[in-house]
Amino acid sequence: MKKFSVTKQRKWWWLLSSAVILTGIISMILSWTNPEIGSPLRRGLDFTGGSKLQYELDCSIPNNCKRIEIATVREIVKNQGIVDPIIQLVGKDLTGLSIRTKDLKVDARTKLEAALSEKIGKFDPNKTQSDTVGPTLGQELFQNGLIAIGLSFGLILLYLTFRFKFDYAFFAFVALFHDVLITTGIFSILGLVGGVEIDSLFVVALLTIIGFSVNDTVVIYDRIREVISINPDQPIDKIVDDAVNQTMSRSINTTLTVLLTLLSIYLFGGDTLKNFALCLIIGFTAGAYSSIFIASTLFAWWRESHPPTPNPAAMSSES
Numbered sequence: 001m002k003k004f005s006v007t008k009q010r011k012w013w014w015l016l017s018s019a020v021i022l023t024g025i026i027s028m029i030l031s032w033t034n035p036e037i038g039s040p041l042r043r044g045l046d047f048t049g050g051s052k053l054q055y056e057l058d059c060s061i062p063n064n065c066k067r068i069e070i071a072t073v074r075e076i077v078k079n080q081g082i083v084d085p086i087i088q089l090v091g092k093d094l095t096g097l098s099i100r101t102k103d104l105k106v107d108a109r110t111k112l113e114a115a116l117s118e119k120i121g122k123f124d125p126n127k128t129q130s131d132t133v134g135p136t137l138g139q140e141l142f143q144n145g146l147i148a149i150g151l152s153f154g155l156i157l158l159y160l161t162f163r164f165k166f167d168y169a170f171f172a173f174v175a176l177f178h179d180v181l182i183t184t185g186i187f188s189i190l191g192l193v194g195g196v197e198i199d200s201l202f203v204v205a206l207l208t209i210i211g212f213s214v215n216d217t218v219v220i221y222d223r224i225r226e227v228i229s230i231n232p233d234q235p236i237d238k239i240v241d242d243a244v245n246q247t248m249s250r251s252i253n254t255t256l257t258v259l260l261t262l263l264s265i266y267l268f269g270g271d272t273l274k275n276f277a278l279c280l281i282i283g284f285t286a287g288a289y290s291s292i293f294i295a296s297t298l299f300a301w302w303r304e305s306h307p308p309t310p311n312p313a314a315m316s317s318e319s
Contacts, residue, residue, distance in 0.1 A: 024185015042191030145203035213287030
């Protein structure tokens with residue numbers, strides 16, 4: 001059976017990743033310059049603070065369930081004295097409404113709902129949601145999330161440096177950064193085009209992606225180190241190809257098993273978990289890809305360009 005050579009086509013793997021990452025970065029820049037978003041990702045209520053109101057027309061009432069006209073909603077909201085709201089139509093038939101704005105008191109929310117009901121139709125009370133987050137708490141959540149991600153990167157780099165060597169650790173770090181960039185880039189595109197917001201669960205998902213991805217990379221690096229200790233005179237490209245072929249089925253099967261579960265959560269888990277599951281689906285797919293096609297090929301390229309000194313001490317440190 002012919003073995004798959006991951007190192008031979010490494011420039012194509014790098015080009016594909018670069019294209020996806022560059023697209024995401026462009027989207028982040030456009031989002032940052034967009035007055036409505038004002039940041040690389042469209043931040044949800046958890047991070048920005050304010051009030052988020054969600055309504056859905058009651059379809060059990062005859063002639064009540066119809067597509068909402070967003071221009072009508074904007075006019076009603078403006079008449080209530082609410083400044084710079086973010087209004088989105090939701091639901092399959094656009095019979096739902098999401099309004100995000102600065103913190104609204106209970107009286108203001110009640111008046112707004114009454115005005116909307118009068119012009120648009122009766123809302124289903126069981127599907128009406130109202131959430132409020134203070135700006136201080138939102139900013140603190142955002143900062144703590146960034147600190148948690150940065151700390152996880154640093155600890156993983158430190159751990160891999162001690163377990164392997166610094167070049168192993170560095171390219172594992174590059175692969176992790178690759179996964180985070182791809183995930184955030186795709187969510188930036190979704191936020192720019194589809195209004196998808198990130199919340200505190202997005203940070204949890206990124207931390208989970210980092211842990212999953214580094215696990216796959218460690219498995220491949222362990223096998224590379226074993227093959228080097230057994231056949232130290234083999235070309236590094238062949239060593240990496242052998243190690244990847246020996247571990248690829250394990251990596252793919254593990255990822256597919258997890259993705260099937262996440263797909264079920266995405267389809268049937270409800271709106272609260274939908275973006276969380278989507279983030280994990282993107283990140284886990286990117287993580288499996290980066291472990292096989294990015295971390296291993298970058299390591300092979302580096303060792304080919306900078307071979308270690310062939311002395312007994314160096315060989316014993318590989319084993």
